[in-house]
Amino acid sequence: MxxxxxxxxxxxxYGKQSIDSADIDAVVEVLKSDFLTQGPVIPAFEKAFCDYTGAHSAIAVANATAALHIACLALEIGENDLVWTSPNSFLSSANCALFCNAKIDFVDIDPHTYNLCAKKLAEKLAFAEREGKLPKVVIPVHFAGQPCDMQEIHALSLRYNFSIIEDASHAVGASYRDKKIGACEYSDICVFSFHPVKIITTAEGGLALTNKPALAHKMRKFACHGTVREENQLSDRGQGSWYYEQQSLGYNYRMTEMQAALGLSQLAKxxxxxxxxxxxxxxxxxxxxxxxxxxxxxxxxxxxxxxxxxxxxxxxxxxxxxxxxxxxxxxxxxxxxxxxxxxxxxxxxxxxxxxxxxxxxxxxxxxxxxxxxxxxxxxxxxxxxxxxxxxxxxxxxxxx
Known part of the structure; x- marks a missing residue:
């Protein structure tokens, strides 16, 4: 056309970012600073989201697809594992499982909310249990910003022993039962997107939140080439402040300081x-x-x-x-x-x-x-x- x-x-x-002078000033300040990447603004951005949502840990990354990928990796999804999600979503909600060589399947949506249907999930789980084909992870998607029936999905996770990744790419700032989405009250990991058409933006960018320190450590490692620098995490300690170790195969999924600065400014609004x-x-x-x-x-x-x-x-x-x-x-x-x-x-x-x-x-x-x-x-x-x-x-x- x-x-x-x-x-x-x-x-x-249909959607676009809202940028004002405060956002521009925040980015310019970073451009004038000593750090364009791996500086102090990214940890500040992560902490601000923990404060806002109540989550224990946040890992800022290049985009929500990367966040979904490291969430799957942290939950040790691998070959022949089963992951279920909603068919009414962008491709990343399913592709993230395939990145880990897992098998993907879907749960039909509620015709009124267009979210993954908790009743359909319960029916499919009962059948899968009889077949010996239960999922390792379920990824409910908060379509259009409206949270899924997380309490019901969480109850099913306890019964059928699967982990939960909330794909909250649409739901930054939403609340469920008086708690912010991202608090991980009913999930292991929650993922946000900051694409320009989303609620707030970092240009591109994503965030993974969790209340489990072990998952946070794994996700941070996978987002940075599989490396660690913390002394207590090293196999060979006492080498010096320059020393780091690659302990797994990881990716360069890091967010930049400019993105984090824009995100911090946007979060205030x-x-x-x-x-x-x-x-x-x-x-x-x-x-x-x-x-x-x-x-x-x-x-x-x-x-x-x-x-x-x-x-x-x-x-x-x-x-x-x-x-x-x-x-x-x-x-x-x-x-x-x-x-x-x-x-x-x-x-x-x-x-x-x-x-x-x-x-x-x-x-x-x-x-x-x-x-x-x-x-x-x-x-x-x-x-x-x-x-x-x-x-x-x-x-x-x-x-x-």
Missing amino acids: TLNKATEASFIP LDHFIALRHQLFENYSRLLADLDIHLPKLKEGLHSALHLYPICLSTKLTHHRKAIFQSLRSQGIGVQIHYIPIHTQPYYQNLGFRRGDFPNAENYYECCLSLPLYSSLSFEQQESVKQTLGQTLSHFTDLD
Whole structure:
């Protein structure tokens, strides 16, 4: 799609970062300092997130995919281990297990929240126990910023003896049962993303949080070439302050000082950003109530980060979804699709998955459309979204 200059200037994206002068000043200060990487700002960023969430340890890395990978490595996922996750997510939620030579499978979603369904998980676990094929790790994904039913999933983990990695890439700043996501109350590890379209940004960047020191040590080691420097961790002690040891095969997944500085500045505004998103969510729900679409619903007992505002087209409009998508974008409304079910991707089809395996995720995909939502979106822009969306839906309704 090509936009003319007038439309391009007024294009409303589905998501974008909110950067102010304080953010810029924080990055410039680092650029003028002695450290661009491996300096004091990264530990400060990690500590700030521990203070915010209540987690014991945080490991800042290059992106959320890296965070998911080191989380899998720390939990010693290996060849022939089974990992389950949601098909309604970005590829990284599943790929991280394949990076470790594990086998991946999926649990269908709740048709109302679009999150991994705890009831479907319980049914699949009961069957897997009979077959002797229980997962080693389950990765629930907090889709659109709304937390999964973590208490129920955690109870199942105790019964069936699996570990839990929360993929909270969408849920920075969200809360579940009065505790911040990232507190790891019901999980072994929680992962955040700071991509520019997320709630706060470090440009690229990710974070893994845990309350277990042993897991924190492993993740930090895997993120830095498999090396350690702490005297009490060395095999050959007393060598000198320069000395380090590679004790495992690791990766260069480190975050930079500039990213951490931007993240620290953004973290100070996180709760404000989410408050703005909630105002926008409520305004959308009011504006769009009379349209022939299904609006997102929030469950009680949690506080969503509202990363996305996903709507579903009515049955009679679903077969026009492609044309509706293209029409809206040509008119300057940057809608998006979240997500193509992972198991329908060609790579995963080659692993043996088939369309029809997870019908709730597939049905949601066929009708979903994410509307623009970000903290600097104005009510006036939302009015424009409503008017354009309403006119577009009416046009395609009339075609039938």
